[in-house]
Amino acid sequence: MIFFKRVMWLVLLNLSVLSCASQQSPQENNLYQALGEQQGISKLVDQLIVEIVADEQIFPYFAKASVSYFRKGFINHMCAISEGPCEYTGDSMVDIHTGMNISEGDFNRVVELLIRAMESTGISYPVQNRLLARLAPMREQIIKR
Amino acid sequence: MKAMKRLLSTWLLCMPCVCFANGKILATPGVSQVEGAGGGGIVPWAQLAGYATEDEIAGSVFCSTAQVQDFRLKSCGAQINFYDRIEVSYAKQDFDVEPLSLTLSQEVVGMKLRLYGDLVYSDWPQLSLGVQHKMLETPDIAFALGAKEDKGTDVYLAASKLHLGAIAGYNFLWNATLRYSSANEMGLLGYGGTEGNGALHPELSAAILLNKHFAIGTEYRVKSENLAVKESNWHDVFVAWFPNKHFNMTVAYLDLGTIANIDGQHGWYVSMSGQF
Ligand code: HEM
Numbered sequence: 001m002i003f004f005k006r007v008m009w010l011v012l013l014n015l016s017v018l019s020c021a022s023q024q025s026p027q028e029n030n031l032y033q034a035l036g037e038q039q040g041i042s043k044l045v046d047q048l049i050v051e052i053v054a055d056e057q058i059f060p061y062f063a064k065a066s067v068s069y070f071r072k073g074f075i076n077h078m079c080a081i082s083e084g085p086c087e088y089t090g091d092s093m094v095d096i097h098t099g100m101n102i103s104e105g106d107f108n109r110v111v112e113l114l115i116r117a118m119e120s121t122g123i124s125y126p127v128q129n130r131l132l133a134r135l136a137p138m139r140e141q142i143i144k145r
Numbered sequence: 146m147k148a149m150k151r152l153l154s155t156w157l158l159c160m161p162c163v164c165f166a167n168g169k170i171l172a173t174p175g176v177s178q179v180e181g182a183g184g185g186g187i188v189p190w191a192q193l194a195g196y197a198t199e200d201e202i203a204g205s206v207f208c209s210t211a212q213v214q215d216f217r218l219k220s221c222g223a224q225i226n227f228y229d230r231i232e233v234s235y236a237k238q239d240f241d242v243e244p245l246s247l248t249l250s251q252e253v254v255g256m257k258l259r260l261y262g263d264l265v266y267s268d269w270p271q272l273s274l275g276v277q278h279k280m281l282e283t284p285d286i287a288f289a290l291g292a293k294e295d296k297g298t299d300v301y302l303a304a305s306k307l308h309l310g311a312i313a314g315y316n317f318l319w320n321a322t323l324r325y326s327s328a329n330e331m332g333l334l335g336y337g338g339t340e341g342n343g344a345l346h347p348e349l350s351a352a353i354l355l356n357k358h359f360a361i362g363t364e365y366r367v368k369s370e371n372l373a374v375k376e377s378n379w380h381d382v383f384v385a386w387f388p389n390k391h392f393n394m395t396v397a398y399l400d401l402g403t404i405a406n407i408d409g410q411h412g413w414y415v416s417m418s419g420q421f
Contacts, residue, residue: 104198104229104263105168112170115357125356126314133309139266 031134032084034127038075041082045075047117057109061100081134093141102143111135165391165421166226168198171357172387173264173307176395177207177418180253180277180331181222181236184303185364186397186414187379188348190320191273191305192264193232193257194224195420196390202227209416211399215407217241222253232257232275240333242286244407249333251281257303264318270306277301279332290372290405292335293342299326301348316354318362323347329372330404338371352385360385377402381414393418 035041049071052058062070079086090096111132118128174192178184183194186209195203208221222236234255241248257275264271277299281287284295301324311317327336327343337343346369352362366379383397397414404410 103168103200105201108168108170108198124314126310129310129314129316133311136266136309137268 031127031130032079032082035078035082035123035131036121037084038079040121040123041075041078041084044117044121044123045071045078047121048074048114051113051117052110055109055113058106058113061102061106078131082131093138094145097142098145100145102145104143107139107143166195166197166201166203167390168201169196169229169390170265171390172354172360172385172393174420176385176393177205177209177222177224177416179209179211179218179220179236179238180279180299181220181224181234181255182257182275182277183224183226183232183234185320185350185352185362186381186383186395186416187366188320188322188350188364189255189257189275189277189301189303189324190322190350191259191271191303193226193229193259193273194234194418195226195232197226197229199228199230201229203420205418205420207416207418209395209414211401211412211414213399213401213404213410213412215243216401216404216410217243230259232259238331238333242405247283247286249281249283249286251279251283251332253277253279253332264305264307265309270304273303275301275303279328279336281332281335284335287329287333287335290329290334290374291339292329292372293337294327295335297327297332297336297343299324299328301325312353318350318352318354318360320350321347322349326369327371329369330376334372334374334405336371339373341369341371343371344369352383358387360387374406375403377404377410383414391420393420 052062073090076086077088080088174195175183175190178189179187182189183192184190195205197203203226205224211218218240220236220238224232224234226232236253239248239250255277257273260272260274262269262271279297281295301322303320303322305320308317323345325345329335346367348366350364352360354360361384363382368376368378370376380400381397383395385395387393395416399412399414401410
C-alpha cells in the first residue's frame, strides 16, 4: 500500500514538474515524507507529549485533557498540514483553544517544546523550519481566546 | 553619567518584577546596536531588545568594541523592554582617535515603540518607531570641523520580518530602517555642518539562521555628509552566536570607509550582551 502510494506520489510529482503546472515546489510537497510519514509524525507527537508532561509552564493546560484523544487529534492534524494522506477531522483551532487564555509566551514555549521534540527524534533543522512555517500562521487562532 | 544613574535606579526598582523574561524564541530579539538600541550591530531593528513578551519586562546590558585602522570605538549600555511594547536604551560611546591620541565621548538615550506586528508571526513585518537623543561630551573637534551642534536627535522607522524556512529550509530575517539624522559619524563629530543639516537615509540588514544558535548576516547604513571632511556609508558582515537566552556574542568585519578624510577604515567588531 505504502509502496503504491509512494509510486503515485512520484508519478504525480514528476507529472506536475514536467508540465510546469505546479504551484508548489516538490520540496514543499514532501514535508510529510520529510517528517517520516505516519511513523515519524507519531514518534514526534509522542515525544512532544513527553516534553509537555515535563513542562511546568505548559502541563497545567493539559492536566484535564485526555492524552489519547489529544495524541490522535494532533497526529491527524500534523499529517494534514504537512500534506500527508489525511484529512483533519477535529475541531477548529479556534474552538479547541477558546477559554484557555493562552499567552504569547505560552505559545512560544510550546514551539520550543516542539523544536526539542523534533531535535530528539532526528528531524533536520530545515525540515523543522518548514513545519514551523506551517504552524506559525495558526497562532492568531490559538492565543488569547 | 546622570542618565546611567537614573537607568540603574529604575532598574533596581524593577528587579523584583523581572523574573527572567524568556517568552520569545531564542535569537529572535537580535543583538545590541552601537547606539544602544536592539538591532543588528550598526542598524536599529524593529524588534525590541530582550526576550520579553506582552506580560514581561526584560533587561539587557551590552558592551561592544570596533577596531579599525586608525580609530577604536567602545560602546557599552543597557536596554529595558517593557512588555514587548517600549524599549528604553542607554549607551555610552568612547571613540579613540589614534593619530591624535584623543578620545571623543557621547551619551545616547533611546526609546523605541513597537507600532505593529511580530517579527515571526504577523502577516506584515513588525514595525517600530524609534528616537535616539545623543549628547556629545567632547565637542571641540566637532566644532573645529564646522559642526553646528553638540546634540542631536535621530528618528527612525524600522520594519523587520523573519521568514521561517524561506531559503532551502533556513530562516531568513531582514530589517529595513529609514532614519532621519543630522549626526556626523554617528554624532561623534557633532551634528549638522557647512555642507548640510542631515537627511533621511535607509539602513538595511539581512541574516540567515544556520541553526538555532548561529546567524550570519550583513548590514548597510547610509550616512550624510554635512561636514567638509569626507564621511562614508557603513557596511558589515557578521556572525552572531546565541548559546542561550542570557548571553549572546557577535563578531563582525567592518568597512567604515573614510572617517574624517582618513581612508581605509576597516577592521573588526566584537559585541557581547547579557539578558535577564
Ligand atoms: C501551533 C500550535 C498549536 C497547534 C497546531 C495545536 C493543535 C491542537 C490540536 C490539533 C489539538 C487536538 C484537537 C482535537 O482533535 O480535539 C489540540 C488540543 C489541545 N491544545 Fe493545542 N495546538 C497548538 C498550541 C497549543 C498551545 C500553545 C496550548 C497551550 C499552552 C495548547 C493547548 C491545547 C490543549 C490543552 C489541548 C487539549 C484540549 C482537550 O482535549 O481538552 N495548544 N491542539
